[in-house]
Amino acid sequence: MSGFLDSIRCGDCECNVDWGEKRNTIASVAAGVLFFTGWWIIIDAAVKYPDQDNFNHAYHACGVIATVAFLMINAVSNGQVRGDSYSEGCLGQTGARVWLFIGFMLAFGSLIASMWILFGGFVVPQKAVVYPGIAVFFQNAFIFFGGLVFKFGRTEDLWQ
Amino acid sequence: MAGIKALISLSFGGAIGLMFLMLGCALPEYDQYWPLFVLFFYILSPIPYCISRRVVDDTDAASNACKELSLFLTTGIVVSAFGLPIIFARAQVIAWGACALVVTGNVVIFATILGFFLVFGSNDDFSWQQW
Numbered sequence: 001m002s003g004f005l006d007s008i009r010c011g012d013c014e015c016n017v018d019w020g021e022k023r024n025t026i027a028s029v030a031a032g033v034l035f036f037t038g039w040w041i042i043i044d045a046a047v048k049y050p051d052q053d054n055f056n057h058a059y060h061a062c063g064v065i066a067t068v069a070f071l072m073i074n075a076v077s078n079g080q081v082r083g084d085s086y087s088e089g090c091l092g093q094t095g096a097r098v099w100l101f102i103g104f105m106l107a108f109g110s111l112i113a114s115m116w117i118l119f120g121g122f123v124v125p126q127k128a129v130v131y132p133g134i135a136v137f138f139q140n141a142f143i144f145f146g147g148l149v150f151k152f153g154r155t156e157d158l159w160q
Numbered sequence: 161m162a163g164i165k166a167l168i169s170l171s172f173g174g175a176i177g178l179m180f181l182m183l184g185c186a187l188p189e190y191d192q193y194w195p196l197f198v199l200f201f202y203i204l205s206p207i208p209y210c211i212s213r214r215v216v217d218d219t220d221a222a223s224n225a226c227k228e229l230s231l232f233l234t235t236g237i238v239v240s241a242f243g244l245p246i247i248f249a250r251a252q253v254i255a256w257g258a259c260a261l262v263v264t265g266n267v268v269i270f271a272t273i274l275g276f277f278l279v280f281g282s283n284d285d286f287s288w289q290q291w
Contacts, residue, residue: 028228032235040243047251077225154228 027153031146035070038142039063045135055132059117063139066110070147072103078156107144114140166279173272180265184245190258194248198262201241202269208233209277241266 042063049055076089076096083093091099114137122133185193208230216226242263249259 036236
């Protein structure tokens, strides 16, 4: 019984993990947390205020477009836009640029629309319950930033 | 191949996590079985990573879009497993105490699944017969 704690070594972990190598992992996880938290916020608002008067169901379109924009932005790699990937893909370099352009326009548009919904639909008419408007805004903000983190937080260098 | 001790401690962790989940459902003051839906997320969570490991052959590339997509989806499944009991509690379908027990169970189960992949996942000679 004596000395049974002798073999425990604290602080012995060789934590020489290379954070540069983990950048893609961290960016993917952070983007996942942001994107899905955005969707769960709107699910929460829809569960709390299911009727049309408190939360007009048309406002869901904003988050859907933001998700489509996320998928469009992340469907093309930076290499395809620059033109230095091995295969041309279905659309070629110009097509990839147009696709990315439309994707970013939809992303910015849905972010602006969510702010418009919050102020035009909830704050200005001084509705009794403002939480659905805040939820729409935060959903779209989280999806937008999740998309940015997933697109630009990862590096495409094959050799580092 | 890591030994029997790791396997037993991981299975213990799994049992404790499921115990927390069942406590959150079955205690007499809660008696609501809605939180069992998180079992769906527990089962889904290893699937994207396993698919990406099977599909992609190069294990030494620093960047790998398929692996990152699978990590993104796995994170989403984990977030959803936490979001669901919180939304149940906010909608007063379950009590907040039950929500706390289910969230604790989630933490333990996902730590167990992560531990499983860390201990048994990294093989230098990836042999297909293991599955």
